[in-house]
Amino acid sequence: xxxxxxxxxxxxxxxxxxxxxxxxxxxxxxxxxxxxxxxxxxxxxxxxxxxxxxxxxxxxxxxxxxxxxxxxxxxxxxxxxxxxxxxxxxxxxxxxxxxxxxxxxxxxxxxxxxxxxxxxxxxxxxxxxxxxxxxxxxxxxxxxxxxxxxxxxxxxxxxxxxxxxxxxxxxxxxxxxxxxxxxxxxxxxxxxxxxxxxxxxxxxxxxxxxxxxxxxxxxxxxxxxxxxxxxxxxxxxxxxxxxxxxxxxxxxxxxxxxxxxxxxxxxxxxxxxxxxxxxxxxxxxxxxxxxxxxxxxxxxxxxxxxxxxxxxxxxxxxxxxxxxxxxxxxxxxxxxxxxxxxxxxxxxxxxxxxxxxxxxxxxxxxxxxxxxxxxxxxxxxxxxxxxxxxxxxxxxxxxxxxxxxxxxxxxxxxxxxxxxxxxxxxxxxxxxxxxx
Amino acid sequence: xxxxxxxxxxxxxxxxxxxxxxxxxxxxxxxxxxxxxxxxxxxxxxxxxxxxxxxxxxxxxxxxxxxxxxxxxxxxxxxxxxxxxxxxxxxxxxxxxxxxxxxxxxxxxxxxxxxxxxxxxxxxxxxxxxxxxxxxxxxxxxxxxxxxxxxxxxxxxxxxxxxxxxxxxxxxxxxxxxxxxxxxxxxxxxxxxxxxxxxxxxxxxxxxxxxxxxxxxxxxxxxxxxxxxxxxxxxxxxxxxxxxxxxxxxxxxxxxxxxxxxxxxxxxxxxxxxxxxxxxxxxxxxxxxxxxxxxxxxxxxxxxxxxxxxxxxxxxxxxxxxxxxxxxxxxxxxxxxxxxxxxxxxxxxxxxxxxxxxxxxxxxxxxxxxxxxxxxxxxxxxxxxxxxxxxxxxxxxxxxxxxxxxxxxxxxxxxxxxxxxxxxxxxxxxxxxxxx
Numbered sequence: 001x002x003x004x005x006x007x008x009x010x011x012x013x014x015x016x017x018x019x020x021x022x023x024x025x026x027x028x029x030x031x032x033x034x035x036x037x038x039x040x041x042x043x044x045x046x047x048x049x050x051x052x053x054x055x056x057x058x059x060x061x062x063x064x065x066x067x068x069x070x071x072x073x074x075x076x077x078x079x080x081x082x083x084x085x086x087x088x089x090x091x092x093x094x095x096x097x098x099x100x101x102x103x104x105x106x107x108x109x110x111x112x113x114x115x116x117x118x119x120x121x122x123x124x125x126x127x128x129x130x131x132x133x134x135x136x137x138x139x140x141x142x143x144x145x146x147x148x149x150x151x152x153x154x155x156x157x158x159x160x161x162x163x164x165x166x167x168x169x170x171x172x173x174x175x176x177x178x179x180x181x182x183x184x185x186x187x188x189x190x191x192x193x194x195x196x197x198x199x200x201x202x203x204x205x206x207x208x209x210x211x212x213x214x215x216x217x218x219x220x221x222x223x224x225x226x227x228x229x230x231x232x233x234x235x236x237x238x239x240x241x242x243x244x245x246x247x248x249x250x251x252x253x254x255x256x257x258x259x260x261x262x263x264x265x266x267x268x269x270x271x272x273x274x275x276x277x278x279x280x281x282x283x284x285x286x287x288x289x290x291x292x293x294x295x296x297x298x299x300x301x302x303x304x305x306x307x308x309x310x311x312x313x314x315x316x317x318x319x320x321x322x323x324x325x326x327x328x329x330x331x332x333x334x335x336x337x338x339x340x341x342x343x344x345x346x347x348x349x350x351x352x353x354x355x356x357x358x359x360x361x362x363x364x365x366x367x368x369x370x371x372x373x374x375x376x377x378x379x380x381x382x383x384x385x386x387x388x389x390x391x392x393x394x395x396x397x398x399x400x401x402x403x404x405x406x407x408x409x410x411x412x413x414x415x416x417x418x419x420x421x422x423x424x425x426x427x428x429x430x431x432x433x434x435x436x
Numbered sequence: 437x438x439x440x441x442x443x444x445x446x447x448x449x450x451x452x453x454x455x456x457x458x459x460x461x462x463x464x465x466x467x468x469x470x471x472x473x474x475x476x477x478x479x480x481x482x483x484x485x486x487x488x489x490x491x492x493x494x495x496x497x498x499x500x501x502x503x504x505x506x507x508x509x510x511x512x513x514x515x516x517x518x519x520x521x522x523x524x525x526x527x528x529x530x531x532x533x534x535x536x537x538x539x540x541x542x543x544x545x546x547x548x549x550x551x552x553x554x555x556x557x558x559x560x561x562x563x564x565x566x567x568x569x570x571x572x573x574x575x576x577x578x579x580x581x582x583x584x585x586x587x588x589x590x591x592x593x594x595x596x597x598x599x600x601x602x603x604x605x606x607x608x609x610x611x612x613x614x615x616x617x618x619x620x621x622x623x624x625x626x627x628x629x630x631x632x633x634x635x636x637x638x639x640x641x642x643x644x645x646x647x648x649x650x651x652x653x654x655x656x657x658x659x660x661x662x663x664x665x666x667x668x669x670x671x672x673x674x675x676x677x678x679x680x681x682x683x684x685x686x687x688x689x690x691x692x693x694x695x696x697x698x699x700x701x702x703x704x705x706x707x708x709x710x711x712x713x714x715x716x717x718x719x720x721x722x723x724x725x726x727x728x729x730x731x732x733x734x735x736x737x738x739x740x741x742x743x744x745x746x747x748x749x750x751x752x753x754x755x756x757x758x759x760x761x762x763x764x765x766x767x768x769x770x771x772x773x774x775x776x777x778x779x780x781x782x783x784x785x786x787x788x789x790x791x792x793x794x795x796x797x798x799x800x801x802x803x804x805x806x807x808x809x810x811x812x813x814x815x816x817x818x819x820x821x822x823x824x825x826x827x828x829x830x831x832x833x834x835x836x837x838x839x840x841x842x843x844x845x846x847x848x849x850x851x852x853x854x855x856x857x858x859x860x861x862x863x864x865x866x867x868x869x870x871x872x
Contacts, residue, residue, distance in 0.1 A: 022585050022727050032652070032775055033584050033767075130582070136728035138582025146566070146574025148469050149458050149748040216468070274734065277713050282730075291458050292572035292745040294718075295735035298710065299728060309728040312585040320765055329756055339468055 004037040005319040008074035010065045010090055011081030012045035015104050015131065017052040018308025019078060023315075024054070030316060036323050038315060042068040045081075069094045076318055078311060079103040088112055091127075095119045100322070102314045104131035104307055107196075110205035110221050113212070117337055127332050128314025133206045134159065134283045136306030137299035138313065143214055143287060144334040150289025152214045154254040156435060159206040161281035161301040162190045162197035163229050163249040167266070168279040170237050171246060177232060189281060199228035200249060200264040207251035210285070211262055215255050216335040217343035219262065225348035227265040231427050236358055239386065239398050240268050243356075245431065246276040261346040267430040268356055275435070286436075294436050349407035354383070354431040357401065357409075360394035362421040368397065371416055378412035380404045394423035400431065440473045441755040444510035446501045446526055447517030448481035451540050451567065453488040454744025455514060459751075460490070466752060472759050474751060478504040481517075505530045511758055512751055515539040524548055527563075531555045536758070538750045540567035540743055543632075546641035546657050549648070553773055563768050564750025569642045570595065570719045572742030573735035574749065579650050579723060580770040586725025588650045590690040592871060595642040597717035597737040598626045598633035599665050599685040603702070604715040606673050607682060613668060625717060635664035636685060636700040643687035646721070647698055651691050652771040653779035655698065661784035663701040667863050672794055675822065675834050676704050679792075681867065682712040697782040703866040704792055711871070722872075730872050785843035790819075790867040793837065793845075796830035798857040804833065807852055814848035816840045830859035836867065 007023065009016050023030075023040050031037050043056060044065040062068065069077055069090060077094035079101060081087050087108055094101050096119065103109070109116070109132055120127050130140045134157075143152070158164050162184060169180040181198070184190035196202045204226045208219045229249050240247050245268040254261045269276050274296055278284040283301025288294055300306040321329075331337065361367045368387060375382065386398040401409075413426050443459065445452050459466075459476050467473050479492060480501040498504065505513055505526060513530035515537060517523050523544055530537050532555065539545070545552070545568055556563050566576045570593075579588070594600050598620060605616040617634070620626035632638045640662045644655040665685050676683050681704040690697045705712050710732055714720040719737030724730055736742040757765075767773065797803045804823060811818065822834040837845075849862050 018727070026585055026587065026727070029587055030585065032771055035772065136725075137731055138578045141582050142574045142578060142733075145753065146577050146749055147745070148752060149462055149466065149745050151462065151465055272713075274710065274713055277708070277710055289572075289745065291454070291462070291741040293736050293742055295573055295733075297578075297731075297733060299731035305727040306729055309583070309585050309725065313582055316584060317581065324765060329760060335468055336471065 003323050004039045005322055006039050006041040006073040006075045007078060007315060008042040008044070008068040008071060008076070009040065009078045009080060010044045010068060011079065012043050012047070012052060012061065013080065014304045015307045015311065016043070016045070016080040017054050018304030019080065019311045020054050020056070022308050022312045034316060034320060036319065038319055041073045042071055044068040065090050066093065069097060069099065074099065075322055076100045076102060076315055078315065079105060080311070082107070084108055084112070088116070091116055092119055095123050095125055098123050098125060100125045100128070100318045102128040102311055102318065104129070104311060106132040106202070106205040106209060110208040113209070114218060117332060120332070121337055126318065128318055129209070129332065130314050131307045131310035133209050134285055134297065135299065135301040135303060136309040137283060137285070137297045137301070138310070139285045139297040140213060142297055143210070144330065147287065147289050147292055147295070148334060150291050152255065153288040153290065154436070155207065155210050155214055155252070155285060155287050156275060157203070157207060157210065157251045157285040158248055158275060158278050158283050159203040159251045159285070159301065160197050160249060161283060162194060163200070163203070164278065164283070165189050165281050166198065167229060167232070167247055167249060170232070170234060172279065174234060176234050177230065198230055200226040203249060203251040203264045207253050207262060207264060211253040211260065213334045214253070214287070215260060215343070216333070216340060217260065218340050219343055220345070223345050225263040225265070229266050232266055235396055236427060239356070239358065243268070243400070244271055245269060246271045247429070248275060256346070258344060259346040260343045261351055263348055263351070265430065267432050269432050269435050273435050288436055349405065349410065351406050352403055354403055354433060355401045355409055356429045356431050357399040358427040359397045359416070359422060360424040361397055362423065363393045363395045364421060367421050370419065370421070371397065374415050375412050378408050380408050380412055439759050440475045441758055442475050442477040442509040442511045443514060443751060444478040444480070444504040444507060444512070445476065445514045445516060446480045446504060447515065448479050448483070448488060448497065449516065450740045451743045451747065452479070452481070452516040453490050454740030455516065455747045456490050456492070458744050458748045470752060470756060472755065474755055477509045478507055480504040501526050502529065505533055505535065510535065512536045512538060512754055514747060514751065515541060516747070518543070520544055520548070524552070527552055528555055531559050531561055534559055534561060536561045536564070536754045538564040538747055538754065540565070540747060542568040542638070542641040542645060546644040549645070550654060553768060556768070557773055562754065564754055565645070565768070566750050567743045567746035569645050570721055570733065571735065571737040571739060572745040573719060573721070573733045573737070574746070575721045575733040576649060578733055579646070581766065583723065583725050583728055583731070584770060586727050588691065589724040589726065590872070591643065591646055591650055591688070591721060591723050592711060593639070593643060593646065593687045593721040594684055594711060594714050594719050595639040595687045595721070595737065596633050596685060597719060598630060599636070599639070600714065600719070601625050601717050602634065603665060603668070603683055603685060606668070606670060608715065610670060610673070612670050613666065634666055636662040639685060639687040639700045643689050643698060643700060647689040647696065649770045650689070650723070651696060651779070652769070652776060653696065654776050655779050656781070659781050661699040661701070665702050668702055671832055672863060675792070675794065679704070679836070680707050681705060682707045683865070684711060692782070694780060695782040696779045697787055699784055699787070701866065703868050705868050705871050709871050724872055785841065785846065787842050788839055790839055790869060791837045791845055792865045792867050793835040794863045795833045795852070795858060796860040797833055798859065799829050799831050800857060803857050806855065806857070807833065810851050811848050814844050816844050816848055
């Protein structure tokens with residue numbers, strides 16, 4: 001048991017530095033747990049100058065990732081550069097070299113993961129990717145191993161810390177979207193180009209990975225219905241509060257009668273639900289199983305230290321097998337790849353629910369009757385309407401519907417938003433009252 | 437991989453029936469995950485008549501647990517009878533027979549676990565006990581494997597569903613303790629003798645197990661400072677609400693400078709904290725690590741189906757190793773037994789904090805000055821005092837202290853509660869304002 005396991009890290013950025021810091025600071029702890037030492041053999045990054053607050057042993061930092069992969073002292077290749085290329089090429093090369101891979105690259109796994117998992121299988125190795133979803137929260141491990149006795153029914157996740165930070169600040173501090181976004185960028189919580197976060201794409205990557213593991217099906221990433229938070233205004237947050245609701249960007253995946261409903265969108269949920277209390281940069285994943293019932297996993301969804309914690313957790317799990325000279329026996333996606341079928345996705349237009357509609361209209365007589373007339377013609381009935389006396393145009397009209405389909409909403413809004421009395425596109429949000 | 441793994445279940449009660457139901461209903465799912473079948477070979481219970489809502493194959497149900505243990509077709513012995521004896525004898529016998537054991541028996545593990553883990557080690561087998569803490573929540577697995585890269589700092593758990601159900605109902609429905617307890621007993625949420633649950637003993641069993649795994653130390657169970665919820669009155673719940681707090685029975689374990697502070701007691705926590713939102717029979721465990729930061733695990737803490745889910749999860753983890761003909765390599769307590777030292781427990785009298793004091797006094801002039809005088813003589817200063825005009829004796833006086841030690845509180849209350857103006861023993865609860 002005195003063998004050491006060699007690790008090579010490609011990408012010395014935020015998560016790379018966190019991973020290396022843990023390996024250096026908690027090496028004794030890891031040795032006490034496992035009986036062996038994990039040794040950092042190589043770090044590859046094009047930038048060998050910037051100070052990341054971690055001092056590497058001399059000679060370890062190189063620019064050539066391919067040399068790292070080929071190094072016989074490197075048993076586990078840790079890909080933390082992100083993006084599609086050259087990350088995919090490096091991972092493929094490592095796997096084809098018979099090396100285990102650990103990665104936090106959700107964008108890559110959600111879109112090209114299948115090919116990489118097959119490459120790993122073919123080479124008798126595996127890919128660890130706990131860090132790709134929910135930062136430091138051991139949620140993939142919980143689903144794959146802890147809940148593997150359950151047919152899972154649904155996943156509801158707050159999976160993007162930036163979007164959740166913005167919505168939380170809008171809710172708790174009554175600030176406008178643009179204001180909070182700017183502040184988040186200044187604090188480093190949001191990227192200069194925040195599209196992936198605020199448009200729901202990052203959350204879609206993560207729900208694709210979670211769903212594949214939870215339900216054992218292949219997820220066509222480009223079919224995931226995705227809506228961001230850029231259209232949410234302070235008045236929507238306020239209206240939600242008046243209804244006893246909170247707006248959260250949720251990634252939702254529900255299995256029903258062989259069909260998978262999968263979508264990312266801002267939804268209104270009851271303020272008493274545990275997910276409504278998940279604020280700031282925290283993530284949480286709510287998972288329902290047929291025997292276990294409701295479970296929830298909560299923690300920091302990003303950041304150098306939490307994400308590094310998940311990366312090193314995967315390194316240790318793989319190293320435990322390597323020191324015994326054995327293959328890692330739990331399939332990375334929970335089920336053997338050979339048993340996967342493509343998911344049959346539910347037509348997102350057919351998803352039923354209660355909707356919040358917020359229209360910005362002209363201040364004229366008859367507006368309400370025209371709008372409600374069109375809704376009625378499309379089979380949409382209303383449970384409540386709020387129109388407050390406003391001093392100026394546009395006037396906000398807020399409606400809550402009875403149960404209807406997304407298609408009916410879209411059909412009606414296509415007509416309504418074309419009316420000359422409508423000043424801005426109407427916002428339609430699902431209200432998830434019976435969130436388990 | 438076509439090998440089957442034979443399971444024998446001792447104890448056909450609530451959890452036994454849930455475990456068996458999962459093995460029967462989700463056998464195909466488990467086979468898809470693992471490639472092998474888990475077969476129920478024997479069930480042992482003295483009662484072979486009662487209908488548990490699960491139909492066993494004929495000939496499987498026997499009364500002789502020792503025959504089950506000796507049966508060569510039984511690879512894994514699942515002990516679900518609970519209690520100390522004969523459960524301990526059966527587990528010991530199974531381990532000495534070279535069989536793996538899965539158990540939900542927290543009382544046994546908290547008090548005699550060390551000897552059983554050593555017996556397992558000596559025989560090259562292991563004990564699975566995920567079901568002993570937090571019902572269906574895979575929290576032990578998360579700590580042992582997901583967070584093993586972290587030096588853990590603290591655990592705060594709502595670990596007893598019955599106590600949490602009672603406190604939740606007292607908070608949400610403004611009912612009295614006795615009233616809710618009676619109702620819980622009628623609904624089957626509380627035992628006819630609810631002592632273990634309402635006195636905090638069951639939660640102490642669970643925090644002992646969690647702490648041993650989280651901090652890698654032996655926990656002397658009888659040294660855990662334990663206080664129940666029987667003294668909590670509706671007026672305390674109401675006062676907490678006025679302070680923006682909620683009363684929860686928390687099991688707390690904090691590692692500081694080589695000392696462990698470990699206690700179970702009702703404490704007041706901010707109503708905005710996630711743990712304050714954990715209601716009814718749900719459990720939650722908040723775990724802090726040096727890199728991962730705050731994490732939380734939530735789900736049903738008891739019941740046939742959730743607990744069965746955890747039991748079968750352990751069976752699968754062990755079966756994966758058995759089908760490969762290997763020893764289970766992750767130590768059940770996370771660290772190798774040889775590396776454990778007895779925990780150095782912090783003197784609970786030295787624990788510092790802010791306290792809520794509720795005194796029931798005579799309605800006389802000068803009461804407040806006498807009480808606050810004694811508090812002052814014991815070095816306790818107050819941040820607030822609430823005394824409402826009451827129509828009748830006893831009058832409730834509520835005080836919130838500045839930071840002080842448990843010892844100072846005890847010293848002062850020993851004098852105060854002896855005063856002839858004090859009508860009932862004073863209630864003192866920690867207020868945990870800076871709960872992470």
